[in-house]
Structure formats: structure tokens, C-alpha cells
Amino acid sequence: MKVAIVHYWLVGMRGGEKVLENICSLYPDADIYTHVYTKKNISNKLNKHQIKTTFINHLPFAKSFYKYYLPLMPLALKLLDLKKYDLIISSESGPSKGFKKKDSAFHVCYCHSPMRYLYDMKDEYLKKYNFVIKNIINWYFKFLQKWDMKTAQSIDLIVANSSFVSNRIKKYWHRDAIVIHPTINCDDFYISTKEKEYYLIISELVRYKRIDIAIKAFNKLNKKLYVIGSGPLLNKYKKIANNNIKFFQNIDDSKKSMYLSNCRALIFPGIEDFGITPIEAMASGRPVIAFKSGGVLDYMKENINAFFFEEQTEQSLVNSINNFEIKENIFKPNIIMDSIKDFNHDNFKKEFRLLLTDSFQSKL
Numbered sequence: 001m002k003v004a005i006v007h008y009w010l011v012g013m014r015g016g017e018k019v020l021e022n023i024c025s026l027y028p029d030a031d032i033y034t035h036v037y038t039k040k041n042i043s044n045k046l047n048k049h050q051i052k053t054t055f056i057n058h059l060p061f062a063k064s065f066y067k068y069y070l071p072l073m074p075l076a077l078k079l080l081d082l083k084k085y086d087l088i089i090s091s092e093s094g095p096s097k098g099f100k101k102k103d104s105a106f107h108v109c110y111c112h113s114p115m116r117y118l119y120d121m122k123d124e125y126l127k128k129y130n131f132v133i134k135n136i137i138n139w140y141f142k143f144l145q146k147w148d149m150k151t152a153q154s155i156d157l158i159v160a161n162s163s164f165v166s167n168r169i170k171k172y173w174h175r176d177a178i179v180i181h182p183t184i185n186c187d188d189f190y191i192s193t194k195e196k197e198y199y200l201i202i203s204e205l206v207r208y209k210r211i212d213i214a215i216k217a218f219n220k221l222n223k224k225l226y227v228i229g230s231g232p233l234l235n236k237y238k239k240i241a242n243n244n245i246k247f248f249q250n251i252d253d254s255k256k257s258m259y260l261s262n263c264r265a266l267i268f269p270g271i272e273d274f275g276i277t278p279i280e281a282m283a284s285g286r287p288v289i290a291f292k293s294g295g296v297l298d299y300m301k302e303n304i305n306a307f308f309f310e311e312q313t314e315q316s317l318v319n320s321i322n323n324f325e326i327k328e329n330i331f332k333p334n335i336i337m338d339s340i341k342d343f344n345h346d347n348f349k350k351e352f353r354l355l356l357t358d359s360f361q362s363k364l
Helices: 015-026 062-080 123-126 129-150 163-173 211-221 234-240 252-261 278-282 295-300 314-330 331-339 347-362
Strands: 005-006 031-034 050-052 085-094 107-111 157-160 196-200 227-228 245-248 263-268 288-291 306-311
Touching: 005 015, 005 123, 015 085, 015 347, 031 245, 050 196, 062 129, 085 157, 107 347, 123 263, 129 163, 157 163, 157 347, 163 295, 196 211, 196 252, 196 306, 211 245, 211 314, 234 245, 252 263, 252 278, 252 288, 263 314, 288 295, 288 314, 306 314
Parallel strands: 005 031, 005 085, 031 050, 085 107, 107 157, 196 227, 196 263, 227 245, 263 288, 288 306
Antiparallel strands: none
């Protein structure tokens, strides 16, 4: 059986690429297709595969400004001929469907999210543009929404990374999806007995993550907050942060595990499709203080491994942190770690293989 995997772009190792590694381990001989590929930023596990690109990869400055070529990606996928493959697995967050395949081929899509900038985050995405550019982009987004909806109908099986994303798939694609959660390597994390002095954020510093809420809240609280991450808003956040807030970039995995194990709690103020960092915090025995929305609701249990705030505002977060510190002793590291024990790579691979085997055979 010939297998192809289509992933939106391979320019770094984030949550989507970690899921891709698990899928690739099930199909070690699969060919990978993607729009843009930066080999040095990709893991050895993925680089071992035959990786082929669409024409987007050969356009000027595509490695850095690939998202600006979004209007051309439907065409690039339409020109992608995958008729020699029996099983095609697409990994969707950016465009990764709409290719040519033979009628007997089985197409399963692991959807991290229908493209958020086309739907519920469209207004947020368009904020930075002037009136003329905004209208041009808006016109194209309407076309892209129609393309996205149409190409979603030809998928044989859709897998979502959370109930939140499954609901979005139902809303925007009018399709049902089976949920299989992303996972982590639990052995990378550990419980520390050191005294906890700081709160922690690990995040890309972009607008929708709402790190600004946490910075403003900790400015009021005057408590230690460590922010690990980089992004276009780094300098802005440094300017508005008081001295009790420290920023770190280029932290390796061992240091990240150390920071997670020794924090009082992870702060998670955004709305995420799933959220892998909270799982890592819990694998370290640490609770998460999170906005009560999004994919995190699949695995966060209040007063066991998490503490919620109800409104996405600094004052709501301030109140939640103050209440958390009153109840802090109810959170037990071993219980927190045990609450996410099923979120390991072996379970993901077992569930995904079983689902695909049953679904693929039923089509034959």
C-alpha cells in the first residue's frame, strides 16, 4: 500500500509537526508533500522521509513569507497529482486538501483547525491592513471559504484534535469528525520538589494568544511571571511589563522542562484549538490557570489540574490568581500528572492506527 502525507508547511517544529511525527512513525515509508520546506528547522524523524514540495517552495522568499502565498495554495494543491497512492493523510491547519487522487484512494484528514483566519479570526487578521488592502483580502477570503468548504466534502474521514475543533468542523464544513487528541512524550517531564516562586507562560507572542492580559494582570499583582517565547509582539510586551516580569527566548527542551516543573502554575489566557503546553505543565505536576474556553476543556478539570477564569480580561485573571493562591494546596502534583497519563504518543498511535485500519477496510 502506497501512502502519502500532505502537511500545510514544514518550517518549524510546533504542535502540528509533533502530531505529524506520530503519524509518520506509523507509515515510515510514506512520502510527505508540503508547500514550503526548511530542512534545517525540521526533525530527523521527518527528514528521513521523502519530502516533496508544491511550486510555492520555489517562489521568491517563500521560506520566510509563505503565508503571503496563501492565495496560490489552492492552485498548488490542484496541480498536485497523488493518483499513485492508496492512502492519503492530510494534516490541515493551512491548506492541504484539493489534490488529485484516484477514486479508490482513501483520504483521511487530521484537522488541527479549519483555517482560523478565514472564519472566527478573520476580523483579527484583517486589523493590520488599510481599507483598500482589507477589502481585497476580504474578497479573496470569500473565494477561499468556498474552496475550503467544497474540498472538505471529498474527504473520506475527518479526525479533529479536540471537541472544540470538531464543533468548528461541523459549523464551517458541515461534516462530522472523530476526536483523537495530540499527545506528548511524558518521559520528557518530571515533578520537582523545589519551592515554587514564579508563574509561567510558554507561548508564541502573537495577538490571539492574549499574553497582554497576563502582563497587565501581573503588573497589578506584582508577582513573578516568566514569559518564554518569541514573536512579533515581544518588544511591545517588554515595554509594558514591570520588573516582576521576565522574558526568555531560545530555551531548549531540558530548560523548558525545568521551568515547567518549578512554576507555581502555567498561565494560559488564550483560546486554543487544543493547547499542548498545558498538557506538558500537567505532566510536570503543575496546575494551569486558564481562560475557560477552547480545546482545553477536553482535559482540564477544575480544582484537580486546573483553575479557570471566566472572562478574558486582566481583572478576571487577577481574581482567579488570588483565589488560586487561597486554594493552592489542594493541587497535588501526582494527581495532576496522573490526570493526563493517557495523553502519550503510544496511545495516539494505537487509536489512529485502529481508526484508519477499520475505516480503510470498510471502504474496500
